[in-house]
Amino acid sequence: MNAFLIAVLAASTPAPAERLDGLCAPLRQGVAIDLAGTSYRPEQAHAPDEPLAAVDARQSMLLLPDGRFLLRTSNLYPGDIEFRYRTLGDRNGERTVDELGWRDGDVLQQDDAATVARDLADLRMLAPGLLACDAIARNPGRPAAGGAASFKDGAGREVTLAFDAAGDLASAKRDGDVYRYEGWNTDAALRLPATIIHSRDGRERERWTRVRARPAQAADTALLSLPDGYRPADPPPSLRATPLGDGAYRIDGAPSGYHTGFVVGEKGIVLFDAPIDVDEAKAVRAVIEKAAPGRAITHVVISHVHGDHVAGLPAHADAEVLVGAGGVAALRRQLGDRLPARVREVTHAETLELGDRRIRVLPLASDHAATMLVGFDPASGTLFQGDLFYIPERGAVPVAFSTGRELATLIDSNGLDVRTIVGVHGRSGTPADLRGAVARIPARNDRGCVGEQMTGAVACSTATE
Ligand SMILES: [Zn+2]
Known part of the structure; x- marks a missing residue:
C-alpha cells in the first residue's frame, strides 16, 4: 500500500474513541448473546493419540447493566456426553444448576460476589461492545487513534484493548488471557466480530465461530430464572x-x-x-x-x-x-x-x-x-x-x-x-437403573436451545422455559 492510500484511509477511519462509542452505544441497556464454536479440552479426546478434544460448545447469555445476568452453557464431549449448566446471578452472588442432572444432580451451587465479579468480567470479554462501554466509563483519558485502551475490569484486573489499522477492536488482553476479534461485520446496526478466539498462555482454548447478539429488551428479564427442584449441596x-x-x-x-x-x-x-x-x-x-x-x-x-x-x-x-x-x-x-x-x-x-x-x-x-x-x-x-x-x-x-x-x-x-x-x-x-436410563435416551438431542436461546427462533426460546 502506498503512502497516499494510507493517508486517505487514516483520514477516513474513525479514531478508536469514536469506534468505542459506536460499539458501546447499542448495548447501554445490556446485551443478549448466542455463541457456538469449539472448546479445546486437554486429554479428553476419543482417540488416545490426540492430546486435545475438540468439544462442540454453545453458550447463551443475557448481561444487563445493573449486573443481573443469565448464562447457559452446553459442551458436547466424545460419546455425545453433554454438560449443560445454567447460572443466574447479580452482583451479590450467583447460583448454578446442572440442567441435565447427571453430573451434579439436584445440587444448587452457590457462589459469592467475588466469584460473580470475575465471572461477569470473563463474560464481557465475549461481548466487545461491553468492553468498549467499560473502556469509556473507566478510562477518562480515552485512546488516541491507533492506540490501545486500558481499564480495570470488575474484578480489578487490567484489560488492554488493541485496535487494528482499520480502527476495529482486534484484541483484549488480561494477564495470560487473550481474546481476538476477527471479521467485523460492516453493514449491521450492531457491530459484531464473526469469530472470537480465546487463548490462555498462548494456547487456544475456545474458538467461537458463530457470534450472534442483540441489544437487551425490557421483556428479557423474564429469562432470568432457574428451573425448580434444586437445593444446596x-x-x-x-x-x-x-x-x-x-x-x-x-x-x-x-x-x-x-x-x-x-x-x-x-x-x-x-x-x-x-x-x-x-x-x-x-x-x-x-x-x-x-x-x-x-x-x-x-x-x-x-x-x-x-x-x-x-x-x-x-x-x-x-x-x-x-x-x-x-x-x-x-x-x-x-x-x-x-x-x-x-x-x-x-x-x-x-x-x-x-x-x-x-x-x-x-x-x-x-x-x-x-x-x-x-x-x-x-x-x-x-x-x-x-x-x-x-x-x-x-x-x-x-x-x-x-x-x-x-x-x-x-x-x-x-x-x-x-x-x-x-x-x-x-x-x-443397579442394572435396573441402567436399563431405565437407557430406555429414556431421546432420538435426537436438541441441546436445549443453548447457543440459540437469545437470538434464535421464538419457538426455541419458549421451549426451554
Ligand atoms: Zn472420560
Missing part, C-alpha cells in the same frame, strides 16, 4: 472405603468427589482408576491400606486414558497398570517418567487371578474413548466403569447417554450377573 462425606460386600469397595469422600473402586483378594488388590492427581491418589491409597492391611495393590485397571482418570497413577508405582489398546502412549504423554514401570495394554477380555477370586477386565469399543475398559468382580457382582453411565450423588436417575447403551450391551453380551454398577462419578446403581 449436603456437606461432603469424609474420605473412607465403603464396603460393597464380598471384598469389593468404593472410595467415598475424596476431595474431587471421584470414586476409586477396589477389590481385595488373597494375592492382592485390584484398583479401578487413579483420579485426579497424585496427592488425592496417595490419600486414597492410605485408606485402602487401612481397609486391607498387609495386602499389596497389584493391579490398577484404567477405565480410559482421560486425564482426570489417570493423573494419580504415580502414587501406584509398584502396581501393574492395565490400559485399553493404544493407551500406553497416552499415559506416557501425560505422565512421562512418572508412569509406573509395568504397563500393559488389554486388547481382549482377560481375567486377573487374585487367589481366592478372579476379576474380569473387558475392553469396550466406546464412542467416549477408544481405550475403554470395564472391570467386573463375579464374587460380589460389582461392575466398575468410568464415564459410561452416570447417576449423580443426589437426585433422580437421569437419562443415559449413548454410552449407557454401550454398557448395557456389554453386560448382556458377556452374560455378566451384575448386582451393583460403580461409577467413577456419582452414586452406585
Whole structure:
C-alpha cells in the first residue's frame, strides 16, 4: 500500500474513541448473546493419540447493566456426553444448576460476589461492545487513534484493548488471557466480530465461530430464572472405603468427589482408576491400606486414558497398570517418567487371578474413548466403569447417554450377573437403573436451545422455559 492510500484511509477511519462509542452505544441497556464454536479440552479426546478434544460448545447469555445476568452453557464431549449448566446471578452472588442432572444432580451451587465479579468480567470479554462501554466509563483519558485502551475490569484486573489499522477492536488482553476479534461485520446496526478466539498462555482454548447478539429488551428479564427442584449441596462425606460386600469397595469422600473402586483378594488388590492427581491418589491409597492391611495393590485397571482418570497413577508405582489398546502412549504423554514401570495394554477380555477370586477386565469399543475398559468382580457382582453411565450423588436417575447403551450391551453380551454398577462419578446403581436410563435416551438431542436461546427462533426460546 502506498503512502497516499494510507493517508486517505487514516483520514477516513474513525479514531478508536469514536469506534468505542459506536460499539458501546447499542448495548447501554445490556446485551443478549448466542455463541457456538469449539472448546479445546486437554486429554479428553476419543482417540488416545490426540492430546486435545475438540468439544462442540454453545453458550447463551443475557448481561444487563445493573449486573443481573443469565448464562447457559452446553459442551458436547466424545460419546455425545453433554454438560449443560445454567447460572443466574447479580452482583451479590450467583447460583448454578446442572440442567441435565447427571453430573451434579439436584445440587444448587452457590457462589459469592467475588466469584460473580470475575465471572461477569470473563463474560464481557465475549461481548466487545461491553468492553468498549467499560473502556469509556473507566478510562477518562480515552485512546488516541491507533492506540490501545486500558481499564480495570470488575474484578480489578487490567484489560488492554488493541485496535487494528482499520480502527476495529482486534484484541483484549488480561494477564495470560487473550481474546481476538476477527471479521467485523460492516453493514449491521450492531457491530459484531464473526469469530472470537480465546487463548490462555498462548494456547487456544475456545474458538467461537458463530457470534450472534442483540441489544437487551425490557421483556428479557423474564429469562432470568432457574428451573425448580434444586437445593444446596449436603456437606461432603469424609474420605473412607465403603464396603460393597464380598471384598469389593468404593472410595467415598475424596476431595474431587471421584470414586476409586477396589477389590481385595488373597494375592492382592485390584484398583479401578487413579483420579485426579497424585496427592488425592496417595490419600486414597492410605485408606485402602487401612481397609486391607498387609495386602499389596497389584493391579490398577484404567477405565480410559482421560486425564482426570489417570493423573494419580504415580502414587501406584509398584502396581501393574492395565490400559485399553493404544493407551500406553497416552499415559506416557501425560505422565512421562512418572508412569509406573509395568504397563500393559488389554486388547481382549482377560481375567486377573487374585487367589481366592478372579476379576474380569473387558475392553469396550466406546464412542467416549477408544481405550475403554470395564472391570467386573463375579464374587460380589460389582461392575466398575468410568464415564459410561452416570447417576449423580443426589437426585433422580437421569437419562443415559449413548454410552449407557454401550454398557448395557456389554453386560448382556458377556452374560455378566451384575448386582451393583460403580461409577467413577456419582452414586452406585443397579442394572435396573441402567436399563431405565437407557430406555429414556431421546432420538435426537436438541441441546436445549443453548447457543440459540437469545437470538434464535421464538419457538426455541419458549421451549426451554
Ligand atoms: Zn472420560
